[in-house]
Amino acid sequence: MLSFLLVLCMALSVCAEYEILWSDDFSFDTRQSSQVDLKCDDLISYSTGWAEGSGREVEVTASGVTSGDTFVIAELYDDNLTMSNAWDYFLNNADLSEEYILTHTTKCESHVIDTETVRVRLSSSLQDEGTFSGDFNLDTVSTALNATLTLLTTDDIVYDTAWAEGEDKVIRVSAISSETIPQMYTVFESQVDENGTFRWDYLSEEVPSTVAYTLCYEIKNEAGTETYATGSANPVIRILPEPAAGFMMLALVCASALVKRYELN
Amino acid sequence: MRIVILTLLVCLFSANVFSATVKSVTCHQCWPWSGKVDIGYVLESSANDPVFEVKFYGKAGEGESFLLSDLKGDGSAGIVLGSGSKRAVWDPSGTYPGTQLSDFKIALAAEEVTSQAKYIVLDLNAYTFSYASSTNAATVSVGSDSKKSQIWFRRIEPGTYQMSAGDDWSYFDPSWTSKGTETSHDVQLTRGFYIGIFEVTEAQFSKIDSETASESCAPKLRIRYDQIRGSEIGATWPYKTDRRVDSDSFLGTLRSKTGGGVIIDLPTEGQWELACRSRGDGTFIGAGCWNDGSPYDSADGQTDNNLDKLAWYKMNSSNRAHEVGTKRPSLMGLYDMHGNAWEWCIDFFDYRYGLSNAQLSRTTIDPVGFFPTVSSAKNSRRCGAYGNLPVDCRTSRRTSPGNGTTYADYGFRLALIQP
Numbered sequence: 058m059l060s061f062l063l064v065l066c067m068a069l070s071v072c073a074e075y076e077i078l079w080s081d082d083f084s085f086d087t088r089q090s091s092q093v094d095l096k097c098d099d100l101i102s103y104s105t106g107w108a109e110g111s112g113r114e115v116e117v118t119a120s121g122v123t124s125g126d127t128f129v130i131a132e133l134y135d136d137n138l139t140m141s142n143a144w145d146y147f148l149n150n151a152d153l154s155e156e157y158i159l160t161h162t163t164k165c166e167s168h169v170i171d172t173e174t175v176r177v178r179l180s181s182s183l184q185d186e187g188t189f190s191g192d193f194n195l196d197t198v199s200t201a202l203n204a205t206l207t208l209l210t211t212d213d214i215v216y217d218t219a220w221a222e223g224e225d226k227v228i229r230v231s232a233i234s235s236e237t238i239p240q241m242y243t244v245f246e247s248q249v250d251e252n253g254t255f256r257w258d259y260l261s262e263e264v265p266s267t268v269a270y271t272l273c274y275e276i277k278n279e280a281g282t283e284t285y286a287t288g289s290a291n292p293v294i295r296i297l298p299e300p301a302a303g304f305m306m307l308a309l310v311c312a313s314a315l316v317k318r319y320e321l322n
Numbered sequence: 323m324r325i326v327i328l329t330l331l332v333c334l335f336s337a338n339v340f341s342a343t344v345k346s347v348t349c350h351q352c353w354p355w356s357g358k359v360d361i362g363y364v365l366e367s368s369a370n371d372p373v374f375e376v377k378f379y380g381k382a383g384e385g386e387s388f389l390l391s392d393l394k395g396d397g398s399a400g401i402v403l404g405s406g407s408k409r410a411v412w413d414p415s416g417t418y419p420g421t422q423l424s425d426f427k428i429a430l431a432a433e434e435v436t437s438q439a440k441y442i443v444l445d446l447n448a449y450t451f452s453y454a455s456s457t458n459a460a461t462v463s464v465g466s467d468s469k470k471s472q473i474w475f476r477r478i479e480p481g482t483y484q485m486s487a488g489d490d491w492s493y494f495d496p497s498w499t500s501k502g503t504e505t506s507h508d509v510q511l512t513r514g515f516y517i518g519i520f521e522v523t524e525a526q527f528s529k530i531d532s533e534t535a536s537e538s539c540a541p542k543l544r545i546r547y548d549q550i551r552g553s554e555i556g557a558t559w560p561y562k563t564d565r566r567v568d569s570d571s572f573l574g575t576l577r578s579k580t581g582g583g584v585i586i587d588l589p590t591e592g593q594w595e596l597a598c599r600s601r602g603d604g605t606f607i608g609a610g611c612w613n614d615g616s617p618y619d620s621a622d623g624q625t626d627n628n629l630d631k632l633a634w635y636k637m638n639s640s641n642r643a644h645e646v647g648t649k650r651p652s653l654m655g656l657y658d659m660h661g662n663a664w665e666w667c668i669d670f671f672d673y674r675y676g677l678s679n680a681q682l683s684r685t686t687i688d689p690v691g692f693f694p695t696v697s698s699a700k701n702s703r704r705c706g707a708y709g710n711l712p713v714d715c716r717t718s719r720r721t722s723p724g725n726g727t728t729y730a731d732y733g734f735r736l737a738l739i740q741p
Contacts, residue, residue, distance in 0.1 A: 077379075077431040078344040078363075084424035085351040085359050087415040163411070 116164070119147055119157040122176070126152075130159070232270040342367055342374055342434040349428050361395075361410045363430045365402060371480070371514040371740060373439045374402040375453065376583075378410070379429040380417075387429065392416050396741075398581035401442060401451035402432075403516075404740035408583065442516050442738060444473040444586075446529040449579040469539040469646055470525040475516035475738050476655055478597045482510040482685065483606035485595055485675075486718040490610055490618075503673050504718045506609075508685040509592050516738035517589055517597045519656050520646040521663050530576050539645040541663040541733040545572075547701045550588060550666060550734055559668050560690035565739065582741070588668040589737040591675075591702050591720065592689045598652065598659045598705070598717045613652035613659050613717060626712040633661030635715050639708035643731070660715040663733030664703045670694045671702040671722030707731035 117130040128147040151157065160174050345364040365374050376397035378390040395410035396402055412428070414421075439453035454474075468474045486504040524536035527545075548557065552568020559565065565587050567573040576586055589597070598613050599606040611617050616628035625637045632652075634644045639661070647657040659665075669691025674682065676692030691702065700722040706715030709731055713719070 074341050075377075075431045075433045076342045076344045077429050078347045079381075079427050079429040080347040080349045080361075082425045082427055083349045083351070083359070084422070085414055085418075085426060086422040087418055088420050088422065 116160075116162045118160045118162075119151070120160065121152065122156045122158060124152065124155055126155075233273055342372075342432040344430050344432050347428065347430045349426075359412045359414060359428070361412060361428055361430075363408050363410075365405050365408060365432055367405050367434045367436075369434060369436045371403070371436065372405050372434050373436045373442070373453065374405075374432045375400060375435050376402055376433075377431045378412070379431060380412075381427045381429070382423055383425045390428070394581050396581070396583035397430075399450045399583065401439075401453065402583035403585075403738060410582075440477050441519075442475045442477075443468075444475070444580065446471045446473065446526060449581075451580070451584060466539070469520060469523050470537065471529060473522070473526055473736060474519045475736070476519050476597075477514060477516050478593070478600055478654065479514050479602075479604070480511045481596060481600065481604060481606065482508060483596055483599050484608060485509040485592065485686075486720075487599075487609040489716060489718060503720055505674060505682060507675070507677070507682045509596070509689055510685050510687045511592055511596050512688055513740060515589070515593055515740070517593065517656065518735045518737065519651070521658050521665060521733045521735050523646055527572070530579070531572060539647075540643045541646055541658070543643060543663060543730055543733050544728050545666070545732055545734055546728040547666050549728075551668070560670070560693060563690060565668075585739040585741050586736055587739055588666055588734060590689065591667045591669045591691060591704065592686075593737060594665065594667050594704050594735075595717060597654060597656060601653045607653070607717070609718075613654075613656070614650060615653060618712065620712060623713065624711055629660060629712050629715060633658065633706070633715055634708045635661040635706060636709055636711050641709055643708050643733075659705060660717075661706050661710070662708055664707045664721075664731055665705060666732065666734040667691075667702040667704055669702045671700050671720070703732065707733075 343366040396408035521541040524538040527542040552571035556567040620626040672692035
C-alpha cells in the first residue's frame, strides 16, 4: 500500500501541469490589400496595446517608392508618443506625385516582432507648417595658459575634498583644450570620493595629446540643479597617452619612479 | 496508515508548489496593416522568478487543434521568463493563404518549470529555448554542441553577497595600482537570472554573425562592447534599463532570431560577481578564494596551484586562449570565470561603482552601475585572461576599457534576463 501510494505520489509530482486557455472566436483575413488611398486629414490608427509595458515600441515610417525619402511618422515607446507632429510634417513635405510605403514596426526589447506595410497615395496637402524651437546653453570656460605640466595617463589626480564633503554631491572634472575653438572633455564625474583621487586614464584614447589642457571642476548636487563650487586649476597640463603594450613594463617603472600628483586648489 | 497519508499529503503539496495560471488570451487582427494576428495573454505564478514553457495551439471552428508555427514575440521561442502581460504575433498566411475565417480560436498552453529549469539551452539552429534539469551543476553533461550550435545557461538564484570582498593584498604585489577599484560593499540581487556556462565561442559567434565563419571552441576574442550591444540605443544603459540594443549589433541579430519572452544580454557586474561567488546553497564565496571554494595557493603570486585547475592564465596558457570548458568549473558549473578571456559586463565603470560613501555603507539593491554623462565613459570587464597573473584573475578584479576598443583577450559571456 505504502509503495503504491509513494509511486502514485511521485507520478503526480512529475506529471506535466500545462494550463491551457482558449481565446474567444475571432476572424482574420489573409487576402492582401495592395493599396490604400489616404487624404491628408485621415488619421492613421494603430493598436497601442502593443506598446504597453516596458520595452514596447511602435514605429511608423513612410518611404517614397521612387525617391526613397523616408519620414518617421510616429514613435511610440512605453506609451510615450514622441514626434507627435511628425505626421503633419510628413504631409507638408511629402511629394504628392509620389507613392509611399507606410511601414508599421512593432518591437519588444529591440526584437522586431512584427513589420507590416501598406502602399499609400496622398491626395491633398495641409497648409499649416510645424514650427521647431530649441534652447541651447553654451558654457563659457577659462583657457588661460600658464606653465605646463606633463601627466602620464596612468597617473592619479588628487583633489582637495574639503569643499566636496557630505552626501549627495557630484564632482565633475573637465579638461578644456587650448585649441582655437576650445574643446571640453569631461574626464571624471562621480559621487564625491573622500579619498579625493581619481584615475586619469579616462582621457587616454579620446583626446589629442598634442595640445594643452586646463582642468576645470564643478561640484553640483546629485540632480545637477544646484552648483556649489566651480574653478579651474593651474598649471596647464599636457597628456601623454597610455604606453603601448610592448613598452608597458618600462612605462610602469618610469611612472612609479616619477609619480606626479596634481593638486586642484 | 497515518504516516502514509501524511507522506502522501506532503508529497502532493511539495509537488507543483508553483503552477502556471494563464489568463486573458485575446486575439485580433488590426486594420489595415496585414492579415497577421495579435495575441495577448497573461501568465501568473506564485514563484518569484518564474520560468514558463509555452505552446500555442489553433483551431478553426470544430476542427482539430494544431500546434501553431510562424510566431514571433513572447513565447515564440518556447520559453518565457517572468510573469505578466505577454504579446505574440501569428502570421496565418502560411497555413491559410488567401483565406477569410471568422470562427478561429487560439489556445495558450503554459507550464511553470522554474524548479526543473536549472539549465536553459538555446539552440542556434532553430533559435528556440528548452530547459534541461540537473541536480548537480558541476557534473552536468554537455557535448561539443554546447560549444558550437547551442548556448547553455545556468540558473543563478537571487541573494545578498559582498561585492569586491577585500582580498589580502600581502598575497599579491602590495604596490599593485588597481586596488582603488575594489571597495567591499553589500549587494542584493532580488531576481534570479541565467548566465552562460561558457564564454561565447568563435563557433557560436559565427552561427549568429553571418559575416564570420569558425568551428573553433575557443572564446570569441577581440570583441568590442559596441559590437555586442551597439553604439546608439545599445549604449544607453543604465538610463534605459529595459536593455534595448541596436538592431544591427550582435545581440540585435540574436534577439531578432529568438523572439521575445527572454532577454539575452550581457550580465551586470552585480550579476557576474554573484554568479562567480555563488555556492548554490544561498551562501557565497568570500575573499581569498577562487570560485570552486579553494583558497589562493601561491608562493610567489605568479603560479597558483589552485587557480591552475580552474583557469587558463599566464603561467599555464602558453599565452593563448584555449577551448572553453577544459578546466574545472565553479561550484555553480560555470567555466573560465577566472581566466581565458576578460568578460564584458553591461555596466559603465566607475572606481566607486557610481556610489557615494553613504551608499557604499548600505546594501545596494539590484545595482546598475555608473550613470555616465559623456560618450567617453567606459564599460566594465571582469576577471582576467590567458595572459594575466593570479592578481588579475580574482573574482573582484574589474577594469574599464573604452567601449569602442578591444584587445586580443576581450571576450564575453551572455545572460538571460527576465523582461
